[in-house]
Each structure stands twice: as structure tokens, then as C-alpha cells.
């Protein structure tokens with residue numbers, strides 16, 4: 274009888290966090306949700322912050338509940354969304370709460386950076402897509418505002434690394450999340466001195482880099498006591514960028530590590546954001562990836578995630594919040610049913626129009642976009658949600674066609690993983706718009722990738738391929754076959770005009 278080992282994943286997303294207990298018997302993984310908690314910004318004065326003390330407390334609650342469930346945890350791993358960070362000062366002082374990436378402090382910082390080092394040069398070094406909230410522009414905003422924090426900071430720690438430090442006392446930067454900073458050179462694998470000096474950012478605060486799957490440390494004695502554990506537990510740094518953990522858990526049989534043939538599958542990590550890309554054996558940085566603003570984020574075992582950020586279900590989440598604030602509180606199932614029964618192929622939007630990025634009245638912005646592009650506005654909540662989902666599906670097609678051109682390949686299968694893989698309407702639209710089968714699942718891909726990379730780090734799994742076979746044996750996948758291609762081809766013609774303009 275194979276030995277069963279327990280691992281705890283603390284998986285924090287922009288909308289919610291969870292403690293997931295994974296039971297691995299060497300062949301299959303069982304998953305149990307121990308604790309789920311909401312997440313979201315806290316506005317103080319004019320800044321949007323993350324509520325770090327509450328998030329850490331929720332993580333301790335998850336560990337306490339796991340201990341109470343008598344699970345003998347072999348290791349714990351923390352993952353979160355990318356780009357955001359905390360600053361640590363002398364004597365292990367946390368210098369304030371991390372700021373939320375949708376905070377407008379980075380407005381104008383891209384241009385401010387390009388005035389000091391050419392846009393092309395930043396891309397040449399980092400291979401990272403230009404997004405206003407990349408860590409480098411958040412640091413430049415602090416510098417430009419003359420914030421005292423940069424003067425007294427000893428160490429910058431990305432969100433998962435801050436939480437790892439609070440658990441263990443160790444300061445280190447796990448590579449996958451560090452790759453979302455636009456300060457890392459994926460070829461040298463090191464922080465870029467050139468970008469730091471061009472922007473006059475303190476290179477010294479960037480900590481040592483560690484690989485996904487490596488040991489970070491053990492729980493502090495004070496944490497062990499507070500959560501009621503009998504003994505300390507090892508903390509492994511999984512792929513701490515949630516998207517990286519999700520990509521690990523894609524149940525594909527195709528190998529990348531050591532493969533010379535280009536990928537014939539793509540992944541879409543679907544949630545607040547839609548992260549659509551392919552797994553490649555090395556960074557792809559060229560004129561085409563630059564023109565279409567593709568990114569090279571760090572993967573596991575030497576792989577690279579060549580992908581694009583697409584605005585995602587944030588469009589639906591923020592519309593729902595706007596209507597709820599106005600007293601029209603509609604649930605997601607209600608909104609999906611209303612969208613389903615709305616007329617197909619009404620107005621379309623470019624989901625990545627900058628006007629959709631920050632918090633606020635999303636329905637009004639979508640109506641404004643339609644007016645600006647000479648289209649009638651959606652006439653109901655259902656029609657507006659349908660506009661969002663159809664437009665997302667068409668942006669997936671736009672992205673896949675460019676990935677095929679960049680990688681000289683044909684993508685045969687779309688793997689949709691994460692919470693958004695439960696959105697059957699969007700999964701079907703994605704299959705239809707892209708004319709390729711969608712394999713949806715697993716839902717908890719991030720926690721699964723986090724847990725199985727802990728097991729790999731503990732030498733209980735020998736390869737990424739073996740890991741993915743375990744996922745395929747342990748979790749269901751729903752297949753959506755493409756339908757109605759003609760109608761989507763017509764809509765795609767309209768959409769291409771929109772994204773061009």
C-alpha cells in the first residue's frame with residue numbers, strides 16, 4: 274500500500290483565497306477545501322491596499338483547521354497573483370501594506386520609464402509584456418512620488434514571498450513570481466542591473482532567487498504555537514505565481530521539457546484574468562512577440578510561459594458589483610442564464626481596452642466603448658454580459674492565431690483551467706470562436722499545481738510529465754466541441770476591425 278502524504282496549498286487570488294489539503298498516494302491526488310475566504314482592496318486615503326494582516330490571519334486559520342483535522346502535513350506552499358510586493362526594513366519591519374495593482378499610482382509611469390531607457394531595450398532584456406502595473410512601474414511610481422519607503426527598504430518581497438517570510442522568517446524571491454516584475458532577465462536568470470540603474474531603482478533590495486519546488490524554510494516557532502501544531506512544518510516555495518502553478522496542472526500528455534517540436538496545445542488560466550499562452554523550452558523574444566506584446570513569464574523546470582494577459586472575467590465581476598451597488602444584486606448563474614438567452618453577436622468590445630482596467634462603473638465604460646466605435650449599446654444586463662463573453666472568446670482566437678504564427682505551429686487543443694473553467698457558456702464560446710476543442714478543468718488547477726510541485730520538490734514525483742499524468746488520472750475534464758463556425762467567422766471579421774482601431 275503506497276504511502277499517502279499530505280500537503281497544504283495556500284492559494285490567494287485577487288477575489289478570494291483558499292487553503293486546500295492535498296492527499297497524494299503516489300498515483301492519485303485527492304483534494305479537500307479546508308478554508309475559503311474573500312479577498313479585495315481596502316481604500317485608505319487615496320490608495321488601494323491589500324489587507325495583508327487579514328490575509329495572513331486567514332492563512333493561519335487554514336493551517337489551524339488542517340492541524341485540527343489531524344492531517345500530518347509534510348509541507349506547505351503559498352501562491353498568489355503576480356506583480357504586487359511588500360518592502361521589509363531593518364529589524365524585520367514590514368514597511369506598510371502592499372498596494373493593489375489596480376491602484377492608479379502607475380498612471381504615466383510607462384512613458385516616464387521609456388524616457389530613461391527605450392521601450393525596445395526593456396523588452397529585449399526582459400521579454401515581458403508592457404502592462405502599467407508591472408512591479409518596475411510601481412517602484413518607479415514610489416520613486417517619482419519621493420516615497421521614503423525606498424530609502425529605508427532593505428528587501429523587496431513579492432506577495433507570496435512576503436507571506437512566506439511571515440511564516441518562516443526567510444527572505445527569498447521565487448523565480449516564477451519574480452518573472453512578473455519586468456526586472457528579471459530570463460536569459461541570464463538574474464535581476465537586470467541595467468534597468469535598475471537606468472531607472473535609479475535600488476538594485477540592493479532585490480533578494481536571492483530560488484527555484485519553484487525548493488525549500489524556503491520551516492514555520493516560525495510562534496506560528497507553530499499559535500496554530501496548535503505539534504511540530505514545525507517545512508515550507509516549500511511552489512510556483513508561487515498562481516498562473517505558473519495553474520499551468521503546471523494542465524492535464525496534457527505532451528512534453529515540453531527537452532522537446533524540440535513546437536507546442537500543439539495552449540492553456541488558458543481563467544479567472545479574474547484570462548492568461549492565454551503556450552509552454553516553451555526557452556524565452557521567445559523577437560519582433561513579432563514585441564509587436565503583439567506577448568510576455569515570457571518563468572515556468573517550472575526551465576520552461577517558459579509565453580502568454581498574454583487578457584482582461585478576463587474581471588469585466589463580469591466589476592459589472593456585477595456595479596449593479597449590486599445600485600441595488601440590482603444578480604448572481605453569476607443568473608447573469609449567465611440572462612446572457613445565454615440574449616441575442617447572439619450584438620455589440621463587441623476589445624476586452625483589453627485600457628478604460629476597463631481600474632475599479633468603477635464597468636457597464637458605463639462598456640456602453641461608452643460601444644458608442645465610441647459606432648455600435649449600439651447592449652440593451653440589458655444579459656446582453657452586456659454576452660458582449661463581454663463573446664468578445665473574450667474572439668480575443669482568445671486573436672491570441673491563438675498570433676501564437677501559431679510566432680511558434681510556427683498549429684494549436685489543436687485549448688486547455689481551460691481554474692475557476693473560470695466552470696463557466697460553461699464561455700468555454701463553449703471559446704471552442705466556437707477558436708474552432709478548436711476546449712478541455713475544461715481542473716477547476717482548482719492552481720492549488721493542484723502548488724501541491725504537486727511540493728511533492729516533486731520532495732522527490733515524490735520525478736517529472737512534469739509524470740505530474741500531469743497524475744492530474745489527468747485524478748480530476749475530471751469536460752470537452753466542448755466547436756459549433757456554429759460560420760457565425761463566429763463573421764463576428765471575428767467585425768472584432769478584428771475593433772482591435773485594430
Ligand SMILES: C[C@H](O)[C@H](O)[C@@H](O)C(=O)CO
Pocket residue numbers: 286287353354355356374406515516546548582
Ligand atoms: C496582475 C495579474 O494579477 C497578473 O498579471 C496575472 O498574471 C495574475 O497573477 C493572475 O492571477
